[in-house]
Amino acid sequence: MIMIDNVDINKYQTRHIRQSVAIDFQKKQLFSGTIKSNILKANPDADQDRINQVLDHSCANEFINNLDDKLEYNLIEFGNNLSGGQKAKICITRTLIRDSKIMIFDDSLSALDNITAKKVLDKILANYQNRTKIFVSQQIRTIKDLDKIIILDQGNVIGYDTHKNLLTSCEVYKRIYDSQKRIGDEV
16 A cells, blocks of 8 residues: 555545656656756745755756856757756656655666765755655665565565665575676676
8 A cells, every 4th residue: 555644545646646646757858948947847936046056966966057048058859968867867856856755766877877866866865854765676776775675576575674684585686786886886
């Protein structure tokens, strides 16, 4: 059973669920317009202080501050004039600015280098402690410091624990960990 605020999700209207959940989908969707207009699609009432705050939390400020037009930089359709990491940071920013009770990050950090991914994850965990955060990832570096990790195999839960415990209790998790470690992915 899925619950929001200890209430069965089926008791909520769809509108309420949509307001309670913000999702950064694996397939990044950006629109023609400025960076700022793309961010504000998630929360048109956000003021400049809030925008600056979430830009810091997503580390998007690091590249935006180097653009001539900063937040007024114009994106072409799908954000094709940005790198994959830059697109990811803007989409993470858009998820954070919603300030939803539940935030889902579907492979959100995979386009970022290891150092930046760790920095963004740490900022999200530190600044959104009162929010439910779900990170979907195939990269152990992204999830190893989370409170609990769920391992799915063909739609079935085969592990649910901390990183440390899963290394000894879940063969699939241990195999993935060893494989990523062997190929040099910082885990």
